[in-house]
Amino acid sequence: MPDPMFAQTALVLQGGGALGAYQAGVYEAFAAHDLEPDWFSGISIGAINAAIMAGNEPRRRVARLQEFWEGVTSNFFMPAPHRIAELRSVFNSQIAGLITVYGAQGFFQPRFPPAISYPQGSREALSIYDSSPLRDTLLKLVDFDRINARKSRISLGAVGVQTGNFIYFDNAERTIGPEHVMASAAIPPGLPPIEIDGELYWDGGLVSNTPLTQVLDRGPDRDTLIFQVDLFGARGPVPRDLFEAEERRKDIVFSSRTRLVTDTFRKTYAQCRAIQKLYGLLTPEQQQNPGVQALRALGGDSMHKVAIVHLIYRRKPYESQAKDYEFSRSSMRDHWRAGFEDAAVTLANPRWDDPAPDTDGIRVFDLTRDQEGPD
Numbered sequence: 001m002p003d004p005m006f007a008q009t010a011l012v013l014q015g016g017g018a019l020g021a022y023q024a025g026v027y028e029a030f031a032a033h034d035l036e037p038d039w040f041s042g043i044s045i046g047a048i049n050a051a052i053m054a055g056n057e058p059r060r061r062v063a064r065l066q067e068f069w070e071g072v073t074s075n076f077f078m079p080a081p082h083r084i085a086e087l088r089s090v091f092n093s094q095i096a097g098l099i100t101v102y103g104a105q106g107f108f109q110p111r112f113p114p115a116i117s118y119p120q121g122s123r124e125a126l127s128i129y130d131s132s133p134l135r136d137t138l139l140k141l142v143d144f145d146r147i148n149a150r151k152s153r154i155s156l157g158a159v160g161v162q163t164g165n166f167i168y169f170d171n172a173e174r175t176i177g178p179e180h181v182m183a184s185a186a187i188p189p190g191l192p193p194i195e196i197d198g199e200l201y202w203d204g205g206l207v208s209n210t211p212l213t214q215v216l217d218r219g220p221d222r223d224t225l226i227f228q229v230d231l232f233g234a235r236g237p238v239p240r241d242l243f244e245a246e247e248r249r250k251d252i253v254f255s256s257r258t259r260l261v262t263d264t265f266r267k268t269y270a271q272c273r274a275i276q277k278l279y280g281l282l283t284p285e286q287q288q289n290p291g292v293q294a295l296r297a298l299g300g301d302s303m304h305k306v307a308i309v310h311l312i313y314r315r316k317p318y319e320s321q322a323k324d325y326e327f328s329r330s331s332m333r334d335h336w337r338a339g340f341e342d343a344a345v346t347l348a349n350p351r352w353d354d355p356a357p358d359t360d361g362i363r364v365f366d367l368t369r370d371q372e373g374p375d
Helices: 017-032 045-054 058-072 085-102 132-141 144-148 178-184 212-218 242-281 290-299 329-347
Strands: 008-013 039-042 153-160 166-170 194-196 199-203 224-230 306-312 362-366
Touching (some): 008 017, 008 045, 008 212, 017 045, 017 058, 017 329, 039 045, 045 058, 045 132, 045 144, 045 178, 058 329, 132 178, 153 178, 153 212, 166 178, 178 194, 178 199, 212 224, 212 242, 242 290, 242 306, 242 362, 306 329
Parallel strands (some): 008 039, 008 224, 039 153, 306 362
Antiparallel strands (some): 153 166, 153 199, 194 199
């Protein structure tokens, strides 16, 4: 059911490869609480999850997510050792190595002949893997007619290969097909760029790994509740070797954009609200002044309340820099379970329904840390 305190609810899904099962677990908890978002916004694996959610009736979404994640992961040759972190770390590294060799079924497969054997300038020369299996998977699991009937809003972030410009493929503005989802998830040089209307596109995570901007720029014309589901946490220990340095680099690069967008929006929104309040204190004659009118226009429609609720996957001790391409069935289930549990904790304590301070209009929560503010 929608939150009665807000006119719309948005689910914002960050990129993060194999970690994306965490987002599926979050949605399962939402479904258990009858919380159905009106708007799905995603990048990379978040775009795939968003398409599966928006492209199915609410009662079928969890099953479709399970079908996807069971399909792209594998048990390989042995179950994961759960009791000893060191053994689990070795297991995960071996699985990640197998993924780099064999790919992930229903998602991507090694290009054969390899990219280096193709002539320079050909599409096949641009990626290590072939992502055509993903197209078949999307056509099987996603009802694009439902997406384009706008039963829910969906926004998918990508970046132009030639322009370097970030773009959102939004069903409020265009027809969405599997190619738009694939473009948002086309991380180079692993996956090939996707052509749409004569232009090539790569994974939007190259510019911003969080699609929060689209919702904040387009959404707060009414009271809006946003659940931002991140797969990389900003905080972490000082690395001890090159492998840990690479993992820490990924965490910082792919999480920092969320903090930047949230902090910038909070400051801008507070300024806009101040402008609107100041305008209301002026006399009718003063309000008609062209300079005052121009200043009011800068304030926009900022008198609606916005709540951003962070759900952030936090790494396990046995995980490494390969955690985003370690597609084992055991890790997928661990990630899914973590998402479900974090969302259940968050939904049990809906502090965003408390009245926001009149001076702010926007509140940010991370309730799994039992404190207000992002990770």
